[in-house]
Amino acid sequence: MYFESLSDFIAMGGHAKYVWSSYLIALFIFILNLVLPVMARQRFFNNQSRRLRRETSARNVKIENEGHDASGS
Amino acid sequence: MWTWFYRLGSPKWFYGISGRWLPWFLCAAMVLLVTGSVWGLAFAPQDYQQGNSFRIIYIHVPTAFLAQSCYFIMAVCGAIGLIWKMKLSDMVAKSCAPIGASFTFLALVTGAIWGKPTWGTWWVWDARLTSMLVLLFLYLGVIALQSAISDRNQAAKASAVLSLVGLVNIPIIKYSVEWWNTLHQPASFSVVAKPTMPIEMWMPLLIMVIGLYCFFAALLVMRIRVEILEREWRTEWVKALIKKR
Numbered sequence: 001m002y003f004e005s006l007s008d009f010i011a012m013g014g015h016a017k018y019v020w021s022s023y024l025i026a027l028f029i030f031i032l033n034l035v036l037p038v039m040a041r042q043r044f045f046n047n048q049s050r051r052l053r054r055e056t057s058a059r060n061v062k063i064e065n066e067g068h069d070a071s072g073s
Numbered sequence: 074m075w076t077w078f079y080r081l082g083s084p085k086w087f088y089g090i091s092g093r094w095l096p097w098f099l100c101a102a103m104v105l106l107v108t109g110s111v112w113g114l115a116f117a118p119q120d121y122q123q124g125n126s127f128r129i130i131y132i133h134v135p136t137a138f139l140a141q142s143c144y145f146i147m148a149v150c151g152a153i154g155l156i157w158k159m160k161l162s163d164m165v166a167k168s169c170a171p172i173g174a175s176f177t178f179l180a181l182v183t184g185a186i187w188g189k190p191t192w193g194t195w196w197v198w199d200a201r202l203t204s205m206l207v208l209l210f211l212y213l214g215v216i217a218l219q220s221a222i223s224d225r226n227q228a229a230k231a232s233a234v235l236s237l238v239g240l241v242n243i244p245i246i247k248y249s250v251e252w253w254n255t256l257h258q259p260a261s262f263s264v265v266a267k268p269t270m271p272i273e274m275w276m277p278l279l280i281m282v283i284g285l286y287c288f289f290a291a292l293l294v295m296r297i298r299v300e301i302l303e304r305e306w307r308t309e310w311v312k313a314l315i316k317k318r
Contacts (some may be wrong), residue, residue: 002116014175015126018190018267022183023110026132029179030288033172038297048315063276 084301087308091294098291113277120274129178129187132278135285137180140208141243143173143289147215148240151233156272161297163229164304167219168296172289174212181205193257200249201257201304211239225304230314 003009012019113131120127138186147169149244185195196202215232222228250259270278303313 002118008092011204012128013119015190018126018127018186019114022113022132022186026136026179029175033175033292035285036171040299041126041302042296044299044306045315045318046251048306048311049168049318052312052315057080061184 082161084161084305087161087296088301091298095291095294098294100286102284104290105280105287109277109281109284111141114171115273117277123191126187126190131185131281133180133183134186134278136176138282139285140173140180140287141246143169143176144208144243147173148236151236154229154232162295164297166233168293168300170215170291174209174216177205177209177212181209184280188206197256199255199257200253201255204246205247207242211242282315
């Protein structure tokens with residue numbers, strides 16, 4: 001450990017605001033970079049599974065209607 | 074050799090194999106970045122001129138490094154996409170742009186924060202800083218082109234041309250500190266020369282650079298995988314993936 005105490009470490013020899021703000025901004029941007037593709041992936045799967053469900057239910061309704069028509073005539 | 078090249082071009086194959094790589098890249102990045110920053114922040118000795126503000130180097134230099142590597146990858150993949158019409162290559166180029174832009178932005182911001190206590194100013198119109206700003210605008214240009222053109226192939230073509238033209242900027246950034254008389258200090262990292270810093274300062278920097286490369290690889294793979302899904306949503310294997318969830 002280079003610093004004598006924890007408060008020394010946080011003070012960074014008077015340069016605390018420069019050092020810590022850089023590291024915080026970096027952390028923020030790294031996390032943002034991780035979260036964005038995860039969210040995009042989630043969105044893709046949500047949208048697509050909704051679309052698939054809609055399509056299958058539409059197809060089922062169609063089949064049902066056709067069946068009904070056939071028996072009616 | 075060519076079957077390997079063709080397989081690499083297959084999005085489905087890439088999706089499968091990259092899913093296995095991803096956790097390793099993420100783990101390696103995590104371990105290296107945490108080790109590097111703890112070492113750099115708490116254990117490395119302070120600079121005799123700049124004091125503790127020099128510890129910003131452990132963020133600033135790796136991100137600036139990656140910003141340029143990422144641009145290079147984007148331009149090369151754009152060229153491959155232009156010449157061989159390889160779809161996957163277009164997707165890599167597209168995925169590079171936002172990551173590279175964020176790293177360039179980070180390098181500029183940490184540079185400004187570092188400049189304040191060291192040079193007494195946030196910003197100077199110096200060759201290194203200005204060429205880095207141009208790099209940010211090139212990235213933003215590619216992102217804008219990608220979102221403005223709705224046809225994927227046209228968008229890939231346009232942004233590949235832009236990134237190839239902008240490639241000129243990379244050697245300008247690299248040699249700006251040698252060609253012009255600037256405030257920016259010369260390169261702290263070189264493959265051939267012996268490091269000018271003591272080893273206790275230099276080791277954490279090396280760890281951070283390698284860690285950030287792993288992190289970049291993970292981010293790139295994550296973005297490419299989403300891009301593959303969005304382009305291949307009509308195919309049976311993607312439909313099977315959606316149903317499995």
